Amino acid sequence: DAPDGTLRMAVVGCGWQARAESLPAIATADYCTPTVVVSGSAEKRAELGGTYRVTAIDYEEYAAGVATEEYDAVYVATPNRLHLPHVETAARYGKAVICEKPLEATVERAERLVAACEEADVPLMTAYRMQTAPLVRRLREFVRDGGIGVPLRAGGDFTFPALDGERGPDQWRLDAELAGGGALFDLGVYPLNTVGFMLDTAPVSVSGETRSAGEAFDEVDEHVDFNVTFEHCVGSFSASFSGYPTTRITVQGSDGRIVVDPAFGAYENRDVTVDTDEGHVRVIGVGADETREEFDYFANAVLTGADIEPDGRDGLADVRAMAGVLESAETGRAVRL
Numbered sequence: 393d394a395p396d397g398t399l400r401m402a403v404v405g406c407g408w409q410a411r412a413e414s415l416p417a418i419a420t421a422d423y424c425t426p427t428v429v430v431s432g433s434a435e436k437r438a439e440l441g442g443t444y445r446v447t448a449i450d451y452e453e454y455a456a457g458v459a460t461e462e463y464d465a466v467y468v469a470t471p472n473r474l475h476l477p478h479v480e481t482a483a484r485y486g487k488a489v490i491c492e493k494p495l496e497a498t499v500e501r502a503e504r505l506v507a508a509c510e511e512a513d514v515p516l517m518t519a520y521r522m523q524t525a526p527l528v529r530r531l532r533e534f535v536r537d538g539g540i541g542v543p544l545r546a547g548g549d550f551t552f553p554a555l556d557g558e559r560g561p562d563q564w565r566l567d568a569e570l571a572g573g574g575a576l577f578d579l580g581v582y583p584l585n586t587v588g589f590m591l592d593t594a595p596v597s598v599s600g601e602t603r604s605a606g607e608a609f610d611e612v613d614e615h616v617d618f619n620v621t622f623e624h625c626v627g628s629f630s631a632s633f634s635g636y637p638t639t640r641i642t643v644q645g646s647d648g649r650i651v652v653d654p655a656f657g658a659y660e661n662r663d664v665t666v667d668t669d670e671g672h673v674r675v676i677g678v679g680a681d682e683t684r685e686e687f688d689y690f691a692n693a694v695l696t697g698a699d700i701e702p703d704g705r706d707g708l709a710d711v712r713a714m715a716g717v718l719e720s721a722e723t724g725r726a727v728r729l
C-alpha cells in the first residue's frame with residue numbers, strides 16, 4: 393500500500409555503509425528521507441549536513457534527545473557492539489528502528505536490544521538487504537511454490553578480505569569485543585540468513601570450526617566452516633576474512649537446484665541458475681537497488697503499521713545461531729538452539 397507522508401530518518405554512525413550505501417538510498421527512496429545525521433566526527437557532520445541539508449549532531453546530543461522532533465525513525469550503522477545503546481536511545485524517544493546486521497555482538501545484548509524495542513512498542517527491523525532484493529524474494533516464492541520440490545540441502549560461502557589498502561589491522565571488525573566474532577559475524581551471517589529466508593526455515597542446531605592464521609586475526613575467526621540443521625533440511629556454510637573473494641548460495645531439492653553465484657555483493661550482478669526436469673534457466677539480476685528497496689520497505693511498513701520481516705527476533709535468532717557456532721568451535725560438539 394502507498395503510505396501517506398514520508399518517514400523522516402536519523403542516521404546514527406556515518407561510516408562506510410551509511411555513507412556509501414544507506415544515506416544515498418534513504419535520500420532517493422520514495423517513502424523516507426534523511427533529516428538528521430549523528431556522527432562523532434565534526435568533519436563528517438559539516439560535510440554530510442551540507443550535502444544532505446540535514447541537522448548534524450554528535451552521540452552525546454543524540455543520547456540527550458537533541459532534534460528528536462526532527463525525525464520519526466533511526467537507522468543504526470555503528471560497530472556491532474554499539475547497536476544496543478543507539479537502539480535503546482531510539483526506543484526511549486519512541487522512534488522506529490532499522491538496525492544493521494548482525495543485530496549485536498552477543499546473544500545477551502541482542503536480547504536486550506529486542507526487549508528495548510518491544511517494551512517501548514516501537515517497530516524494529518534488522519537490515520538484511522538480501523531479504524528485500526527482488527530476485528531473492530522471487531526465489532523464495534519459487535521454492536515455496538514447489539519449484540525445486542522438497543529442499544534437501546543448502547550451502548553458502550562468503551569470503552571478503554578484511555585487510556586491504558584502506559583497512560589495516562587496527563579496525564573494529566578485528567576487535568572481538570566490538571565485533572562479537574570475525575568472519576562469521578560479519579560475513580557468515582549473509583549465507584546463514586539468506587538461505588533461511590529463501591527456504592522459509594530456521595536453524596535448529598549448529599556446529600562449526602574456526603581457524604585464524606594471520607596475526608591480525610588473533611582475536612577473531614579469520615575462517616569459519618559451519619553446518620546448520622534447519623527445520624526441514626541441512627546447510628553447509630563458510631566465511632573468510634582472507635582468500636579469493638567468493639559469494640555463493642546453492643539449494644538442492646528433490647526436483648531441482650538453484651545456484652546464485654555471485655550472491656551477496658550489493659554492487660555486482662547476481663547470477664542465478666535454476667535446473668529442473670523442465671530445463672535450465674539463467675537470470676542475471678541487474679538494476680535493482682536493494683538498499684533503496686530495504687529503506688522503502690521499512691518506511692512503508694512503519695507508515696502503514698504493517699508487520700516487518702526481518703524483524704528484531706529474526707536478527708536475534710541469527711546471533712543465537714552464530715554464538716552456537718562459536719561455542720561448538722570451542723567444545724567440538726553440536727549446539728542445539
Ligand code: NDP
Nearest residue numbers: 405406407408409410431432433469470471472492493494
Ligand atoms: P565503518 O567502520 O566504516 O563505520 C562505522 C562507523 O561507526 C564509524 O565510521 C563511526 O562513524 C561510528 N563509530 C562510532 N563509534 C565507533 C567506534 N568506537 N569505533 C569505530 N567506529 C565507531 O563500518 P561499516 O559502515 O562497514 O559497518 C557499520 C555497520 O554496518 C556494522 O554493523 C556492519 O556489520 C554493517 N554493515 C552492513 C552491510 C550491509 O550490506 N548491510 C555492509 C557493511 C557493513 P562516525 O565517525 O560518523 O561517528
